[in-house]
Amino acid sequence: MSTEVAGSPPLLAVESVDVTLGRGWRANQVLSGVDLDVWPGEIVGLVGETGSGKTTLARTVVGLVNPRRGRIVFEGQPISALRRGARRAERRRGHVQLVFQDPLRSLDPDLTVAEIVAEGLRIRGETDRDEIRRQVTRALEQVGLDATMLERTPGQISGGQRQRVSIARALAVEPRLLICDEPVSALDASTRNHVLRLLDELRTSLGLAIVIISHDLSSLAGIADRVVVLYRGRIVEDGPVDRVFATPRHPYTALLMASAPSIRQHSVRHDRPFSVHQLRGASSGPPPAGPGGCVFADRCPFAADACAVQPPLEAVGERWSVACHRHEEWGALAQIATRQEGPAHAR
Amino acid sequence: MPDFGEVLRLDDLHVSVHNGAATAVRGVSLRVRPGEIVGLVGESGSGKTLTCRAVLGVLPPGCAVERGTVSFGGADVTSLSRRGWERLHGSELGAVFQDPASYLNPVLTVGGQLTEVLRVKLGLGRRAGHRRALELFEAVGLRQPEQVFHLIPAELSGGMLQRVMIAIAISCDPQLLVADEPTTALDVTIQAEVLELLRKLREERGMAVLFVSHDLAVITQLCDRIVVFYAGEIVESGPAEEITQQPRHPYTQALLRVASVGDFGRRELEVIAGQPPRVGADITGCRFAARCPAAVPECAAGPVRSVPVGDQHQARCVLAAREVVTT
Numbered sequence: 001m002s003t004e005v006a007g008s009p010p011l012l013a014v015e016s017v018d019v020t021l022g023r024g025w026r027a028n029q030v031l032s033g034v035d036l037d038v039w040p041g042e043i044v045g046l047v048g049e050t051g052s053g054k055t056t057l058a059r060t061v062v063g064l065v066n067p068r069r070g071r072i073v074f075e076g077q078p079i080s081a082l083r084r085g086a087r088r089a090e091r092r093r094g095h096v097q098l099v100f101q102d103p104l105r106s107l108d109p110d111l112t113v114a115e116i117v118a119e120g121l122r123i124r125g126e127t128d129r130d131e132i133r134r135q136v137t138r139a140l141e142q143v144g145l146d147a148t149m150l151e152r153t154p155g156q157i158s159g160g161q162r163q164r165v166s167i168a169r170a171l172a173v174e175p176r177l178l179i180c181d182e183p184v185s186a187l188d189a190s191t192r193n194h195v196l197r198l199l200d201e202l203r204t205s206l207g208l209a210i211v212i213i214s215h216d217l218s219s220l221a222g223i224a225d226r227v228v229v230l231y232r233g234r235i236v237e238d239g240p241v242d243r244v245f246a247t248p249r250h251p252y253t254a255l256l257m258a259s260a261p262s263i264r265q266h267s268v269r270h271d272r273p274f275s276v277h278q279l280r281g282a283s284s285g286p287p288p289a290g291p292g293g294c295v296f297a298d299r300c301p302f303a304a305d306a307c308a309v310q311p312p313l314e315a316v317g318e319r320w321s322v323a324c325h326r327h328e329e330w331g332a333l334a335q336i337a338t339r340q341e342g343p344a345h346a347r
Numbered sequence: 348m349p350d351f352g353e354v355l356r357l358d359d360l361h362v363s364v365h366n367g368a369a370t371a372v373r374g375v376s377l378r379v380r381p382g383e384i385v386g387l388v389g390e391s392g393s394g395k396t397l398t399c400r401a402v403l404g405v406l407p408p409g410c411a412v413e414r415g416t417v418s419f420g421g422a423d424v425t426s427l428s429r430r431g432w433e434r435l436h437g438s439e440l441g442a443v444f445q446d447p448a449s450y451l452n453p454v455l456t457v458g459g460q461l462t463e464v465l466r467v468k469l470g471l472g473r474r475a476g477h478r479r480a481l482e483l484f485e486a487v488g489l490r491q492p493e494q495v496f497h498l499i500p501a502e503l504s505g506g507m508l509q510r511v512m513i514a515i516a517i518s519c520d521p522q523l524l525v526a527d528e529p530t531t532a533l534d535v536t537i538q539a540e541v542l543e544l545l546r547k548l549r550e551e552r553g554m555a556v557l558f559v560s561h562d563l564a565v566i567t568q569l570c571d572r573i574v575v576f577y578a579g580e581i582v583e584s585g586p587a588e589e590i591t592q593q594p595r596h597p598y599t600q601a602l603l604r605v606a607s608v609g610d611f612g613r614r615e616l617e618v619i620a621g622q623p624p625r626v627g628a629d630i631t632g633c634r635f636a637a638r639c640p641a642a643v644p645e646c647a648a649g650p651v652r653s654v655p656v657g658d659q660h661q662a663r664c665v666l667a668a669r670e671v672v673t674t
Contacts, residue, residue, distance in 0.1 A: 049534035050505060158622060159391065188390040188561050189605040193616035200616075215534055218607040222616045245611035259539035261564035263591055263606045276539055 009076060010037035011209050012061065012096075012177055017070035017080075019053070019060055019233075030056045031233045034070070035313070038177065038209045043199070045220035045241065046213045047256065048230035054213045057230070058179045061211075062096050063087060075176070092124050094173030101182035103162035107154040113140070113165050114150040120173040139172040140165075142206075143198060160191035164198065171202070177209045178202075184219060196223050217260050221245055226319070229253050232295040235313060239320030249322040251330050252296050255279040278337040294325070302330040353421070354523045354555045355379040355402060360415035362397045362406065369627020370413060372397050373579045379523065384549055384556040386566035386587070388602070389576030392626055395559050398576075399527050402557065403442055404432040420522060437468045441516030441554075445528040447508035451500045457511045458484075458496030461518060468519045483514040486551075488544055506537035510544070517548060524548075527559045542569050563606040567591055572659070575599050578624050578634040581653065585660030595662035598635045633665065641666060 019031040030053045038044055048054050059065045061072055063079060072080040074095065082090055097120075100106035107116055117136045126132055137147060143164040154162055163183060170178055180199065184192040200223045202208050214220055220227060220241065227244050229237040229252060237250040248254040258276040281299040294300070294307040306325040313323045324330070355378065362372035372394040379385045387395040400406050402417055404427060416425045419435065427435070436442075444450060451460060461483065462476040471479060477496075484492035487510040500508060509529060516524055526545065530538040546569060549556055560566050566573055567587055574584040575598065583596040594600045601619045621638035624630060632647040633639070639646065645665050653663040654671050 049536065189563065189602065189607075190390070190617075190619040193605050194618045197616050197618065216607070217535070218611055219616075221611040221613060242613060255536055257611060259536040261535075261538070261542075261562065261568045261607065263564050263567045263603060280536075280540075 008039070011040045011075060012036075012038040013073040014057070014061065015070050015073065017057075017060060017067040017072065019056055019065055020068045021056070021065070029233060031060070031067075034230075034233070034235055036228060036235070036238070038211060040176070040209050041203055041207045042226065043203055043210045043212060043224045045217075045224035045227040046211055046230060047215060047217060047220065047227060049215065051232070052230045053233040054230055055181055058098060058181055058211070058213060061177075061179060062098055063091055094120055094124055095175055096177045096179065097170035097173065097175040099163075099166050099170050099178060099180040099183050102186050103159070103166045104154060107162060107166060107169075109154050112151050112153055113145075113157070116154075116165060117169045117172050120169060124173055135172055136168075139168040142171055142202065143168045158191075159187055160194055163187060163191075163195050167195075167198065167202075171206075175208070177211070179211045179213070181213045182215070183212065185214065185216065192219060193222075199223065217245070217256055218262075229256070234295050234310075234323065236296060236323045237321070238313070239317065239322075243317065243320060247331075249316055249320075249327045249331075250296075250324050251279055251300050251302055251334075254331075254334070274331075274334045275338045278334045294323075296324075302326050302333055352380055353378045354381050354383075354419070355557065356416075356418040357398070357402070358416045358418070360398065360401060360417065361413040362394070362401055362410055363413040364397070364410050364626065366409045367411065367413070371410075371579050371626050372401070374415070375576075375579075375581055376415075377574055377581065377584065379555050379557055381522065381555055382549060382553040383572065384545070384558060384570045385572045385574060386570030387557065387559045387574050387576060388561065388563050388566045390623055391561060392578075392623060393576040394579040395576045396527055399525055399557060399559050403440060403525055404435070437464055437521070438519040439521055439523070441519075441521035441524045443509070443512050443516050443524065443526045443529045445531050447505070447512040448500055450512060451508065453500050456497050456499055457503065457508075458498075461511070461515050464515055464518050479518075480514075483518055484511075486548070487511075487514045487517075488540070489514070504537075506533055506541065509533060509537075509541055513541075513544065513548070517552065517554065520552060520554070522555060524554055524556045525559075526556060528561070529558075530565060531560065531562070538565070545569060563602050575602065578628070578630075579626070580634060580663065581661075582635065582664070583660075583662045585657060589657060589660050593657075595656045595660070595667045596635075596664045597639045597641050597666075599662075601638075633663070 014034055014036040017031055017034045020027050020029050022028050034057060046054050056065060060067055067080055071078045079090055114136055117139055118132050121132050121135055140149060145164055184195050187195065196219055199210055203210055224241045227241045228235055231252050237244060237253045244253060248257060254274055258274055258279055281301055292310060294310055297303040297307040304326060311323045311325045313321045315321045316327060357375055357377050360372055360375040361370055364371045375398055389395045401412055412425055416423050458480050461480045465471045465476040465479050480496060481492045484495055489495050489507060489510050530541050533541060545556060548554060558569060570587050573587050573590040575582050577598050583599045590599060594603055604617045605619060619638060624634060632649055633651045636642045636646040651663050651665055653661045654668045656662045656667050656671060
């Protein structure tokens with residue numbers, strides 16, 4: 001669980017960040033008013049569909065993208081305001097590290113594991129060979145790989161080992177925050193759980209804060225403390241993972257959950273409060289929301305007149321907030337509709 | 348078992364890789380009946396995709412059917428000529444893959460690409476082809492088909508592209524649709540919609556589907572029958588309900604433990620200890636024995652046969668075979 005001390009400042013604070021990619025007529029607002037705090041030792045799951053801005057948010061945090069408005073504060077220092085040399089120096093320090101989805105494409109196929117893991121140290125300015133060797137071995141040990149891996153190339157090891165190498169590469173520079181962009185979606189179920197367990201252990205043993213970007217909600221349920229749901233560049237729900245998954249307060253979160261595949265047959269799944277059909281927008285396709293409206297309104301079966309205005313992220317519980325005008329009503333509406341639909345259509 | 352009414356039948360299929368240096372698929376036998384959705388599940392490298400490619404007659408370079416037969420609608424197609432396969436593709440056999448964008452021409456409209464299939468395969472005229480294309484787009488749940496018709500692949504989302512691919516695959520009413528990880532690259536909400544679409548098409552058209560995925564949860568949602576692959580062999584096959592409720596092979600049991608349960612509860616994340624054997628590794632006896640928690644000395648003694656453990660339910664396990672003998 002989160003080791004947050006009451007009143008302690010967050011490790012990372014993303015403060016009302018807007019990001020626009022492209023210029024002129026191509027300009028596309030990817031993130032709007034995103035607020036996100038991450039405390040040390042916490043695992044935050046960031047969920048959303050393709051194009052919701054998850055990856056852009058990760059890139060903004062590490063400084064690969066500049067926010068148009070708002071700021072990124074890391075350990076009390078506003079790093080998004082840093083420019084040129086100061087920015088480069090901050091990045092070289094490697095306090096924030098990224099781990100990518102597909103290790104086969106994000107690791108250089110011509111380098112050995114030892115060289116890949118040492119790269120961050122060299123960039124930081126480490127020159128002592130023995131010291132580098134020691135750090136590399138330590139990082140590989142932390143992810144459960146032994147020294148026999150050192151001289152192999154990414155093509156010679158399995159998919160799960162590759163993903164562990166890319167985590168070791170990130171750990172070598174002793175980061176405070178790890179951002180994993182879809183770290184397990186290319187992996188088989190067993191390997192996926194292996195990597196997730198590893199991240200969970202690292203959080204405890206190193207006190208790392210970890211942000212896991214994923215579209216697989218059920219694997220997040222296993223390890224995350226908090227879940228943040230992003231939809232078209234806005235946070236629509238942010239709360240403790242067990243409470244959000246027990247009673248989602250935003251219709252989009254509920255839709256994501258109802259859509260997730262499960263090994264239980266539908267016929268024995270009447271425990272789920274809502275059917276997926278009740279959470280999808282009307283099939284005729286409702287009119288798209290005008291500018292300034294709720295981002296989810298055009299897909300939301302519960303959209304009302306009030307939804308022509310973007311709802312603010314409101315607190316609905318302890319450290320739990322939702323951006324929905326109808327967060328108190330839609331659940332009851334969906335339940336009634338699901339009951340009317342009956343078990344015959346449950347499939 | 349009567350052999351009439353089979354769309355697809357594989358008998359003792361062996362596929363070699365690396366120009367014959369290793370055998371990646373070893374003795375796969377399975378059948379698909381009309382209107383049935385059969386799911387192949389297994390870890391990467393288990394041979395499910397190669398099996399599927401052998402069914403389509405599109406094995407990658409260096410791979411070949413070493414032994415065994417592929418029969419389609421009762422006719423042996425194992426050594427069919429390229430021409431012969433071309434006749435089957437589209438009209439009898441449809442295919443959908445993981446990455447729809449790489450199977451479509453990026454500079455032609457999606458409508459044009461679908462119409463091309465209709466004109467070549469069914470000999471439809473320009474006008475009739477257009478009409479039929481719109482109907483198909485409608486059938487796969489694309490809204491505003493007239494507008495979608497004139498778009499190029501880059502203008503469509505991943506989910507829409509996969510629907511276009513499905514429309515092309517079913518355009519000539521094939522008897523069998525082969526779907527290799529068609530939803531792996533899609534968002535969960537879109538994935539659920541595509542799975543529903545496949546089930547609807549099966550019901551409307553009586554089309555059989557051979558569905559491949561590494562995700563047991565997806566397979567369970569969709570399929571009537573599940574075939575579990577491990578290291579190039581079928582280790583268990585049977586009705587979906589039975590496989591998930593009463594799995595008999597330890598590997599299937601392990602897969603079920605690591606799969607997404609979908610209850611969103613916090614729980615211990617389980618793993619299967621060890622690594623699968625190298626592709627083509629020579630192992631006497633059970634190929635899963637090294638990772639199996641229930642392994643006994645007998646497992647490594649000799650080849651393990653698949654035994655019936657229920658109605659239409661088979662498992663390749665020494666322990667399951669023992670129970671069959673004693674009862």
